[in-house]
Amino acid sequence: MTDSAALLELRDLCVEFDSNDGVVHAASGVGFRVGRGEIVALVGESGCGKSATSLAIMGLLPKPYGRVSGGEIRFQGRSLTRLSETELRSLRGNQMGMVFQDPMTSLNPYLTVEEQLVEVGTLHLKLSRREAKERAIQLLDYVGIADASRRIRSYPHEFSGGMRQRVMIVMALLCDPQLLIADEPTTALDVTIQAQILALLQQLRKDRGLSILLITHDLGIVAGVCDRVIVMYAGRILETGPTADLFKAPAHPYTRALLNSVPRVDAPAGERLHSIEGLPPRLDRGPFTGCSFAPRCQHVREACHQGEPELVQFDGQRSRRCIVPREEIA
């Protein structure tokens, strides 16, 4: 077995989608690790490839339009790309769970919460219906749903948005997974409810040693709960590093620009925001000749158009895909 510390490891992952305009390269050469008990953020704007990457890990790319076209996904040292469909199915659910953005579209509105949670227990854990229900009630109670043994009989629409997201988290936790992939789990929620869910995720890591891959566009959430950050743009990783270091001294102009464009509660008003002019590049036009961010970059220079920079390690734990000297960016 390889490095036991890394629970999940992606190597040079490429994801493609077929579209009317040709093949979209949603993720190109994405590689990173998630260690045990670690909370890692995958951040970026719409279309940067963060969701495509997470769907590939879960084996949920829409067939036949989406596919992994290269690279490798390793989980607990085993390569997922080489497993059969049956082996994969037992691994998903059991060892890794996923929570989506909108709990209303991921829960079945016609079934009670009990029916949906018990199904997981009987199917994946081979429990009896009674055991499965007991386990579900325990977990509902653990995630903070009061009066769980009565509420479990409710339908999803009888729950509030925050409560529905807790039900989704219970569904993912039923099989006691080691990895939780949370794709924008709080985007549809109000801030005070978001704070409750984020506190719950941190509690899960503490109590159960759960590893979490948190996919988000919200840099505030990243700063608050994540140990490490992976910044994606145009299907590529542009920068990675420990949260504190990356926020204090971003080493890629895109990361810097993203941080500058967030209006802050704790900053003086009235200043002009630093916006990033232009739009992200299209991903259906073949490989880039230079850096993918060059057309929008403030620090752009001749060499940026000559070839795409490599993702280079520095300071031990950090890496970046940029040739501009770091002093000019931070």
Place this chain on the structure above:
Amino acid sequence: MSGELLRVRDLRVHYPTVHGVVRAVDGVDLTVNVGETVALVGESGCGKSTLARAIVGLERIQSGDITFNALPQSPALQRHTAQQIQMVFQNPDASLNPRMTLASALAEPLRIHERVASGQTEGAVCDLLAQVGIDPSLRNRYPHELSGGQRQRVCIARALAVGPRMLVLDEAVSGLDVSIRAQILNLLAELKERLGLAYLFITHDLGVARHTADRIYVMYLGQVVEVGNAAAVLTQPANPYTQALVSAVPSIDPQAKRQVVVLQGDVPSPIRPPGGCRFHPRCPKVFDRCPREAPELYDTGVRQARCFLVQQ
């Protein structure tokens, strides 16, 4: 230029439902001055969007009154008010007709409100597009050919077509990515300066409120719970709900040591709001008086807050 542009007095908007009457807006006072930016913040169901829609005449009001330029809102003055207050909605995909080109979408309000002579429509459309930073040569495109940020620019241009003095922006930057959101916020700041517009910004994003607003109104369950200078309300909130709301906003500074007040439970139903102070069942500072009496908005100089703790 100063003085009062919009005044809302003791406004109530109630919806009858099969479960009972939803008191979406329940006694709200609000003013917006000429050239001022006012933010209306709160969580889902607090009544901020209903209030905004009532102001532009899209909701039937139960009681209270809305005056604009010291003129009361009435069906007879609908056309006059429509030219003065325009609204920009959250989702440009839903507010632009997918089968109309940008030129026809912008020409429609110009024609209905008789803003330009018929021969000059084309030129006026080009001016409007240029004003919001869209190349006028794109005027014969359809909405789906534009990006989300560009579509929101078109919605702003359409609102500006009738020459309003005030824009009501209902979560107008919420659906956009951060980098695009910053572009639109900067555009709004430029337009405000150039045209002397007043803004009523409806948002759940306190960062956006802090960045844009002169004054902030915080709503909870149909009522204003705190109002005042933006910096005062967001840096030293006085109402415990505002305090919890501000503390729950994730900061992009990982070094920031903040005490997050995690509120218990969800917002109660606006059909049967709790008696006394409406926030008391979730309030971390609740005491014996709160469930019994309803607090007023008490003045503390830089702000007004609806809490007995402020009164003392």
